[in-house]
Amino acid sequence: MDFHTALKVALIEKYRTFSGRARRAEYWWFMVFASMCYITAVLLSALIHPAVGVLVVLAPLTPLMAVTTRRLHDLDCRGWWQILVYGVTGAAVFFTRPVALLAQFACLVPLFIVFSIRGSKGANRFGEDPLAQPAGPAATPDAES
Numbered sequence: 001m002d003f004h005t006a007l008k009v010a011l012i013e014k015y016r017t018f019s020g021r022a023r024r025a026e027y028w029w030f031m032v033f034a035s036m037c038y039i040t041a042v043l044l045s046a047l048i049h050p051a052v053g054v055l056v057v058l059a060p061l062t063p064l065m066a067v068t069t070r071r072l073h074d075l076d077c078r079g080w081w082q083i084l085v086y087g088v089t090g091a092a093v094f095f096t097r098p099v100a101l102l103a104q105f106a107c108l109v110p111l112f113i114v115f116s117i118r119g120s121k122g123a124n125r126f127g128e129d130p131l132a133q134p135a136g137p138a139a140t141p142d143a144e145s
Helices: 003-013 024-047 050-058 061-074 079-094 098-116
Strands: none
Touching (some): 003 024, 003 061, 024 050, 079 098
């Protein structure tokens, strides 16, 4: 899955889909896009007005939460685990103290590692493996109908 396809899936096809599973590529390419939005938000906040930056940050929030939930589902975990990330990140924003920043770092590094792991092979309680190839003649590009 390339950058364009990942954005198409996350922003158009599964914008508010919190069920199913997401491949690593879909998740990480969307994270690249979200990071670009956040960098843009910081620049716009500094150059124009803080409210503009807030709007740019909030725009990808729903698809970000959806793709994160689906990525957690691929790892056979409930999507509610992402509350930990948002809680620690929010605490670090409001309490810009070394302890809060250390807590954020301590939370995000293990999640970075976990989100980099291949999802569970085969079907799990959240759906079919997104990496599984469809069986039968439709799987081969040379198959005739």
